[in-house]
Amino acid sequence: MSHANSLRAPEEDDCWTSLRSGFFVPVDDVRDLLPPVSEKENDTVRVGQGGEGSSDGRATRPDLIHVSLVPRKGLLFRFTEVKYRRHLRTARSAATLQEIREQVESLRGRWEEWFAGADVCPSFRAVRRARLARVLRFYADKARRHANDEARTGLTSEAYDALITEIMRVIEKGGEYLFETIVQPDRGWVFCPEYSGSRPLEITPAGWAVRIFMFGPDSEFRRGTAQSIGDHRADREPVVFVEESASPSEDADTQPDAAASVVGECELAVRNTESVTPAADEDHGQIAASGSKSVSPSDAVPSVCLGTNLHSGAEVRWPLTVRGNPHLLVAGLPGMGKTTCLLSLCRQMLGLGIRPIVFSYHQDIDEKLQQMVGTVRFIDFDGLGFNPLQVLNRGSRMAHLDVAGAVRDIFVAIFPELGDIQGERVRRAIKDSFLELGWGESDAMNLAAPEFSRWVEILRSEPKPDRGLKTLLARLEELGDYGFFRTIEGRESLWESEEPVVIRIHSTQNDHLQKAFASLVFYGLYKDMFRRGVQDRITHALVLDEAHRAARLQLIPTMAKECRKYGISLVLASQEARDFHISLFSAIANYLVLRLTEADARAMAKNVATSDQERLLIDRIKQMERFRAFYCSEGQRKPAPVALLDLDL
Numbered sequence: 001m002s003h004a005n006s007l008r009a010p011e012e013d014d015c016w017t018s019l020r021s022g023f024f025v026p027v028d029d030v031r032d033l034l035p036p037v038s039e040k041e042n043d044t045v046r047v048g049q050g051g052e053g054s055s056d057g058r059a060t061r062p063d064l065i066h067v068s069l070v071p072r073k074g075l076l077f078r079f080t081e082v083k084y085r086r087h088l089r090t091a092r093s094a095a096t097l098q099e100i101r102e103q104v105e106s107l108r109g110r111w112e113e114w115f116a117g118a119d120v121c122p123s124f125r126a127v128r129r130a131r132l133a134r135v136l137r138f139y140a141d142k143a144r145r146h147a148n149d150e151a152r153t154g155l156t157s158e159a160y161d162a163l164i165t166e167i168m169r170v171i172e173k174g175g176e177y178l179f180e181t182i183v184q185p186d187r188g189w190v191f192c193p194e195y196s197g198s199r200p201l202e203i204t205p206a207g208w209a210v211r212i213f214m215f216g217p218d219s220e221f222r223r224g225t226a227q228s229i230g231d232h233r234a235d236r237e238p239v240v241f242v243e244e245s246a247s248p249s250e251d252a253d254t255q256p257d258a259a260a261s262v263v264g265e266c267e268l269a270v271r272n273t274e275s276v277t278p279a280a281d282e283d284h285g286q287i288a289a290s291g292s293k294s295v296s297p298s299d300a301v302p303s304v305c306l307g308t309n310l311h312s313g314a315e316v317r318w319p320l321t322v323r324g325n326p327h328l329l330v331a332g333l334p335g336m337g338k339t340t341c342l343l344s345l346c347r348q349m350l351g352l353g354i355r356p357i358v359f360s361y362h363q364d365i366d367e368k369l370q371q372m373v374g375t376v377r378f379i380d381f382d383g384l385g386f387n388p389l390q391v392l393n394r395g396s397r398m399a400h401l402d403v404a405g406a407v408r409d410i411f412v413a414i415f416p417e418l419g420d421i422q423g424e425r426v427r428r429a430i431k432d433s434f435l436e437l438g439w440g441e442s443d444a445m446n447l448a449a450p451e452f453s454r455w456v457e458i459l460r461s462e463p464k465p466d467r468g469l470k471t472l473l474a475r476l477e478e479l480g481d482y483g484f485f486r487t488i489e490g491r492e493s494l495w496e497s498e499e500p501v502v503i504r505i506h507s508t509q510n511d512h513l514q515k516a517f518a519s520l521v522f523y524g525l526y527k528d529m530f531r532r533g534v535q536d537r538i539t540h541a542l543v544l545d546e547a548h549r550a551a552r553l554q555l556i557p558t559m560a561k562e563c564r565k566y567g568i569s570l571v572l573a574s575q576e577a578r579d580f581h582i583s584l585f586s587a588i589a590n591y592l593v594l595r596l597t598e599a600d601a602r603a604m605a606k607n608v609a610t611s612d613q614e615r616l617l618i619d620r621i622k623q624m625e626r627f628r629a630f631y632c633s634e635g636q637r638k639p640a641p642v643a644l645l646d647l648d649l
Contacts, residue, residue: 002064002082002189005215007153015200015213017078017187020152021159022068023143027061027107030135034061034107035114059099060106062186067136069159069166074180075136077111079104080187088619091192091214092203100188104210108186116179126174133170140164188212194620196310196628196641217311302538304348306341306592306631310641316631318345318590320354320538325589325634326569327560331577331604332594337627337644338573339365341592342543344645345571347372349541350500354569357494357501357525359518361546366502372647377499380507381517383486386524389430389449392531400439404430406555410523413553414515415475422472429455453485475512482513493528495540519553526559535567547572548580556580560587578603589634592642595624608632608639 002016003024009016027034037060062081070076081100085091114120115128140155140163147154155163170177188210195201195216204212303317320326328345332338342365346356350373360366370376379385388407393399408427412418433450434440456476462469479485494501503521505514525542542563550556557580560570570588574580577600585607593604601621609617609632617639621630630639 001191001215001217002080006066014202014211015187015189015215017066017068017080019143019154020156022066022163023139023155025065025067025135025139027063027065033132033135035110037106037110060103062100062103062107067139067163069162070180070182071162074178075163075166075170076180076182076185078185078187079108079111080189082189082191084191086193087616088192088194089615091190091195096190097188097203097205097212100190100212101208101210104186104188112179120175122175124175129174129177130171133167136167136170137164140167184209184211186210190214191216193217194616195623196620197623197625201623302352302354304345304352305645307629307642307644310628310643316640316642318631318633320349320352320541320569322536322538322564322567326538326564327588328569328571328590328592329577329584329588330571330573330592330594331575331596331600332629333575333596335626336594336624337629338575338594339368339545340627340647341629341644342545342571342573343368343372344647345541346500346543347647354538354541355497355500356541356543357503358543359503359505359522359545359547359550361505361514361549363504363506365545366504368647369500369502373500375499377497377501379494379501379503379521381482381513383483384452384520384524385487386528387449387452387487388520388523389433389452389455390527391444391449392527394444394447397440397444399444400434401431404434406523409554410519411516413550414512414519418472418475419468422468425459425469425472426455429458432458452487456480456485478510478512479516482508482510484513484516493531494525495528495532515549518550519555522550522553522559523555526555526563529559529563529566529568532566534565537567538569539567541569541571543571543573545573546575548574548576554581557583557587560584576600591630591632593621593624593630593632593639594628595626596621598622613638 003019006016006024007019009018009020011018011021062079064080064082066078066080068076068078081103083096083100085093085096090096115125115132117125120128140160143155144157144160147156147160149157186209189200190203190212192214193216195214197216200213200215202211203214204210301319301321301323303319306316306318308314309316318328330338330341339362342358346358346369349356358365358369366376366378388410389403391399391403393402396402404427407430408423411426412423433454436454437447437450439447459469459473459476465473503518505518508514508517522544542559544550544556547556556572563570572580572588577596591604591608593601593608596604598618601618604621605614605617608630617630624630627644629642629644631642632639
């Protein structure tokens with residue numbers, strides 16, 4: 001992967017050393033060419049490394065030498081150590097960074113002293129440099145043979161000619177030749193599969209001469225080869241990457257000495273791709289079968305595409321079925337792609353015959369959804385279109401008390417500064433409005449529900465209101481000024497609309513009215529849901545954008561537990577996952593996690609990952625790129641990294 005990135009790197013890339021203007025020499029293949037390690041340095045390695053790798057000096061040398069030319073100045077050597085670390089915390093650990101530094105600086109110091117040291121006899125330097133030049137010529141020729149001018153990859157003919165000329169000058173000048181040096185030439189590359197950035201991340205400590213970068217599987221070169229790999233997978237064939245071997249005997253004039261004869265051995269990496277089956281991959285989410293004539297999950301079960309898996313390139317799909325858990329929580333900071341994701345979901349749902357009902361807190365989603373689907377039914381606040389005090393279960397003498405308690409909870413969520421005593425006064429006033437009409441004393445089948453404004457009038461009629469009641473009445477008065485307690489009967493149920501519905505909460509700028517409007521409409525949908533009866537498929541999706549604004553509403557976990565059998569999917573998009581009641585996480589089985597703050601990342605990881613994955617997932621969530629996410633679902637062993645679907649596709 002390091003070679004592939006360097007092969008396509010521009011000349012002045014901060015991380016990668018370009019192979020269009022230079023070539024690699026693998027250090028392990030030219031060990032006899034390396035300067036010897038002093039006894040003092042070898043003893044230090046044995047003590048510090050516990051003896052590991054010190055028998056052949058491996059702990060005192062990096063993996064690669066990049067050879068290039070600085071015009072009109074001379075050859076430039078850049079030493080590079082490549083490491084693999086499975087977890088982010090070890091990839092960035094002080095021990096890993098220090099080990100890279102010691103390996104690179106050890107060879108750098110010995111190399112300069114051996115080939116350019118002023119205290120070395122000029123004739124000795126000339127012999128050493130002639131031997132070095134033979135090896136460099138061999139690798140330059142090999143790099144040129146592997147170049148592809150049409151694909152613009154590998155060592156160019158111009159760079160090759162210039163390098164060969166300069167290598168010949170090394171032999172001609174002998175001990176008088178001067179090698180070029182630059183600031184921070186050396187590199188450390190740490191591959192970590194948990195790092196999801198598309199570009200390497202520099203993790204160099206301040207003041208170090210070695211620049212160290214961390215990179216992951218989502219590298220630039222992968223995007224260029226994904227299609228060809230996908231073609232092999234569709235044909236069920238293994239993907240084979242072979243580097244052609246060039247034996248030193250192929251060119252006697254440039255053959256290194258016998259000690260370097262191991263150079264040119266081919267490296268073969270075979271990746272056997274797994275057959276794609278209709279079942280869900282436990283590591284990569286729901287994967288749609290490619291090129292298969294058998295029934296796939298998207299054919300058997302309605303599902304929408306969230307995006308593509310960053311590791312496999314396969315589609316990651318979210319199933320929408322009453323036989324499973326059809327609810328989804330999307331969590332991410334502003335600007336990370338939540339709105340784009342919701343729009344994509346709504347468009348795909350409409351294609352499946354599922355009508356979304358969206359609670360919108362900003363106009364972006366309104367305008368873009370209308371542009372995508374054409375006709376949208378907008379709901380703005382001009383008074384409630386229903387009476388929240390309507391009782392559906394009239395067979396129970398205590399049904400009106402359930403209504404009173406539910407409305408009480410809504411107003412406590414709207415005004416979190418109200419205490420338990422003030423909340424109880426709301427419930428008691430609503431109960432009294434029912435008792436005035438005979439509820440609780442006789443058969444309720446023919447009784448009328450009280451007007452929604454009646455309980456507010458009861459509170460106002462108290463002769464000597466205390467401070468708590470005055471505070472409560474002040475809050476209610478603010479809503480009354482907007483006509484909040486005025487109900488308009490006769491509107492069509494939102495569940496019966498043939499068009500997608502957008503409830504524009506942002507149509508009013510008053511924060512308390514926004515909360516009250518959203519909460520009561522949500523409560524109305526919940527009550528109306530029972531009139532629909534049990535459904536055999538998902539027919540509607542209740543989408544709450546900026547759901548953290550309604551996080552205190554106790555009805556949300558209740559809706560998540562009950563609405564599936566009535567054919568309703570619940571989609572919550574939020575910036576602040578930690579504010580939701582813990583019972584909500586047990587009712588939702590699908591999570592799409594974008595970048596979050598430390599606290600929210602910890603709350604999400606605690607609910608979607610095992611204890612051994614939790615710390616690692618928190619780190620990855622905090623450094624997630626825009627339009628990237630982790631998808632977690634029931635039956636999935638670990639979160640799948642996803643590139644979210646583009647709206648233009």
